[in-house]
Amino acid sequence: MKHIITIIILLFVLISNAQENKLKKANQKYNDLSYIDAAKVYLQVAESGYKSEELFKKIGNTYYFKADYKDAEKWYGELYKLNSKTLETEYLLRYSQSLKAVGKEKKAESVYDQFLNTSGILNKEFSSSSDYLEIIEENSNRYNITPLPINSSNADYGAFIHENTIYFASTRNLKKRRSVDVWSNEPFLDIYSVNYNEEENTYSEPVAIKGDVNKRFHESSPAITKDGKTLYFTRTNSTPRIKTNKKDKIQLKIYRATKVGDEWTNIEDLSINGDNYSNVHPALSPDENTLYFASNMPSSIGQTDIFSVSINKDGSFGKPKNLGSKVNTKGRESFPFVTNNYELYFSSDGHFGLGGYDVFYIDLKATGKQLLNVGMPVNGPADDFAFSINNLTKKGFFSSNRTEVDNIYGFTETKSIKELLEAVVTGVVTDKVTGQPIAHATLTINSDDNTIKYDIITREDGSFSTTVNKFKAHTITVKNKGYDTTDTFIAKGEDAYKVDIQLVKNVFEIGPDAMSDLAKMLNTSQIYFDLNKSSIKKEAEIELEKIIAAMKQHPNLKIDVRSHTDSRANDSYNINLSNQRAKATINYLIARGINKDRLTGKGYGESQLLNGCKNGKKCTEAQHQENRRSEFIVLKN
Template sequence: MKNYKYLYISIISIFSLSSYSQNGKISSGDKKYDNYAYVDAIKTYERIAEKGYKSEDLFKKLANSYYFNSNFENASKWYKELFDMNTAIETEYYYRYAQSLKSTGETVKANHMMDLFNERSKNDLRAKLYEKDKNYLEEIKANSGRYKIADAGINSKYSDYGTFIHGNTVYFASARDTGNFSQRKHTWTGEHFTNLYQATLDEDFNLSAPKVFKSKINSKFHESTPVFTKDGKTVYFTRNNYNNGKKGKNNEKVTLLKIYQATFENGEWTNITELPFNSDNYSTAHPALSADEKTMYFASDMPGTYGQSDIYKVSIDNGKFGKPVNLGPVINTEGKETFPYVTSNNEIYFASDGHPGLGGLDIFVGKLDEDGVSNIQNLGSDINSPQDDFAYVIDVNSRKGFFSSNKTGGKGSDDIYKFEETKSIVCVQELNGIVTSLATKEILPYAKLSLYDANHMLVSTSISDSNGNYGFAVDCGKGYIIRAEKEKYVTKEEMVSVLKESGKTYLPIALENSECQVAIGDDLGKCFGITNIYFDLDKSNIRQEAALDLEKILDVLNQYPSMKLDIRSHTDSRASYKYNESLSDRRAKSTVEWLIKNGVAPNRLTGKGYGESQLVNKCSDGVKCSEEEHQMNRRSEFIITEL
């Protein structure tokens, strides 16, 4: 598209912080059945902590278990231990600690924690969810695939652009040669000056053969982008600075653009006058009206413009115009913003080369509100191209409309395309997932799910279905906290960042048993999510992290004096068979020795290393596997042999 259609006629161109908390109902006591034992995980955690073991995960689980059960005194105790570790703690824990302190009367300290929470929450992930930080090409891709597009059927080998729908008639600008001897060619473009044309629109959005709009509105200079009032009695349009046979120029002798109006009287368009905010020294162009016709939007490079051209608005009151107001830096950039179009849904469509796009002018949409414009999005690659795409108009009921482009494959320098929007750009998101057991991976039906916003205000509640599935309708690009609760399981909270494009955000939730049901032959380690006792590379000495997990096993053995365990250590296949067998055997025996040293009778324990002899997947020697697949084979098992 040539620059004269922007604003000028002359040869001068212008125009998952992922955190969690857990909660478990405190068991009323030990429960035994003929062949089962129930392990109270929270009590085990507390006994381990009382021994002096310090772990961020341990303190979070303890504090949260009391917090969710409104035992704020004990919650404060363990939150204090958590903060005393001086670790990088998620923002939500400042809030919980403050609430616990308030409930126990420590108001001064509680207010201090709230100050820290408010300070931190401005910069954490939830606050950042309101920032547009996604790569723009991803947004364009997400917004694509929403249109059916075709040639409008009225194009010529010359420039055709800038449609407006009024009733069953479409008006547009064209540089086509109609044989009129008064038509003159623009020396810059080699094409005729544009005049207004019209075509009849049928119910299927097909257009009849176009004909010139016969009125005094068309002159020997450019006319374009008309907009009619609903009653059809007034039209606003763009024209070069020319009226009543007089051509105006700026201080540099350049003829710019102005917005004019005309009224329909006695069967013809008359009273052609320029609008009062026009000037010989800057351009105004491409008017658009709000649904109530009390506001006009237009493009201009008047003083106060941020870039080459900006979008402005001006009030209309009984035919009188107010002072133009720039729509601000959210929509306007240092580049060109032009061709506005406003719908009854308070959407504003516009063309810009300043916002990230595919090249040239792209078409964007934003939301008009009291504060200006928000939620600006690129319409996607169906509409936009590496060339100029502009002058978008849409019927909000049928979601059909027209836009103009000089993209490749057209008939002329600019062409008019018709479209049907098959999918709204308004972002619709569903937050969904499945609730399972952390230890066994089995689905957990009928769990209670509570959805909170970023400020921890309850939004909605739900129950997982018989297959463990849940779902919430949520706002795109926002942060939420989801809490899952089920009897005999530790309550868990997850913070999630909802995606910024329409679709689904998947968040599976695995709950830890608060009471773990075990039988002979079961792996006791699964009660606590212990999949591996970690040792230093090629060594078999017990590390601090390993001791923390072994304390959990020790606590259960102390609760059940008749319980016996067979401790099995396994490796992956990435060393020699003999080496893996020897290493795993040493590790199994080190584990047994640690438990014996801490008071377990030797006759209750057996241990053996199996090396790579019992792989759980295909990852044997010579088979290419991922690190995750190899990890599945590196495991520790605590098999119950007697109860």
């Protein structure tokens, strides 16, 4: 005797372990009957020569989300051939990425351009000055600034604080016997120090640091190690290694001094220096194993670039490395400063700003580095430079010539610059059919330039929340066992996104529900019939092929074909017509290789209408069509 397949749920309390083991073995025996994998079914149908958007989307997604881009490109290509003009944007994006992954760059660019033109979700590129100014304005008003009382009527800049002492460069001629720079008509720079009481916010009188550092020409940009024993600074080249002519431009070098008593001495010309280029403005990494500096050495991109160089344990140096185009431009980049969190602040006139030198920020440890203008009031129309900050106290210094002479300003940061990078993404993942939330689904967040990638998991109620870099577009890929993987694209530029995602099942358990319809499991359109006809329609063949593929994958699967009519004509006529439809459906399956012993069928006439279109009620043809159908109920002996 045959009955509808069910996973037997014991109604008795199983006391012994032996009984539990027997149950497990029984369930294992019917594993091939318990689950239907829709993806495998679709692939088999497509490989049989059938074509449809639904098939190619399903198969392309299967390979795409497994990172099998070769096969994904093949099946998305078939999809594109069927419908290139009105294809959904997510498939244009996936196809272009698959093309790029297999080396078909030209075609990938063409399809990606189509995606850009049709998506409507990509924000504009920031290509005009008004766009940049809008971003800078959003970044502004995060600092309270005040000029320091140590400023003079001459140039003062480049404050560096070590413990309770502020070091800075100044052209003030306190001894009145300093040489004068013929270009600026001001005294040359020296390095000064000031004792600072942070609690009382008081400063001592500035004094030139002692020892051999301050000499005849320029000295500036002090950087001191944490132990207070080593000083890096900029000086006019006083130790040329090659013979120069009077017409040659005098270069600058970075020197190193050590502290003996209260004096700086043992001045050392570093190996990274040269006589035909300048190295300036040293800054140390938090671990003091790397020196950052500005230079116009031959490997520079622009007029001056930011470089880094490793400091070996014996004090020697490695080979300088250019920080690259994320930082450096054709213009001037200078005055680097690195925080304890490896964030680089520097000044540039090559990146778009408010005028002259502007201060910029970039996170050195981030995989996807994002450059930010720190905004007003630090930046303005004048030159703003030599920025430094303590991430713990949120206090720091910068220099500016906004009053027509270089002055040092103190500031307090009121809002972290990292907050400017972040956009909040929230949403819920649900089952598309039932609407039920899906807990513990995996969401992979990937930036459009593939520099940022990480996973999050949905909560028990299917919800999720995360933050993304607001200046990058992102793809959110959602995976969960038993469901098709899917993704969604979010544009850049917003402060918050609400992204609700629906998943479609692809593995179906033939469980305790006594009405397991194989067609519904496979997301198959119903097998419909024309009025008063029992012949298989052409458009129904591809849906029947899915049923056939599933039965071939599961040789023990048996089907009861249940066919129906609409309410028109009398009951006996409709019973006869529905029996003919069941027979025609079964004959099609047998002709395609399904053993007749695996098939039963029966017509139910108009007794199981899906809607209210019964005798005497006026309905549309489309409503009547819903009832002229075949169903495929799974059976087990």
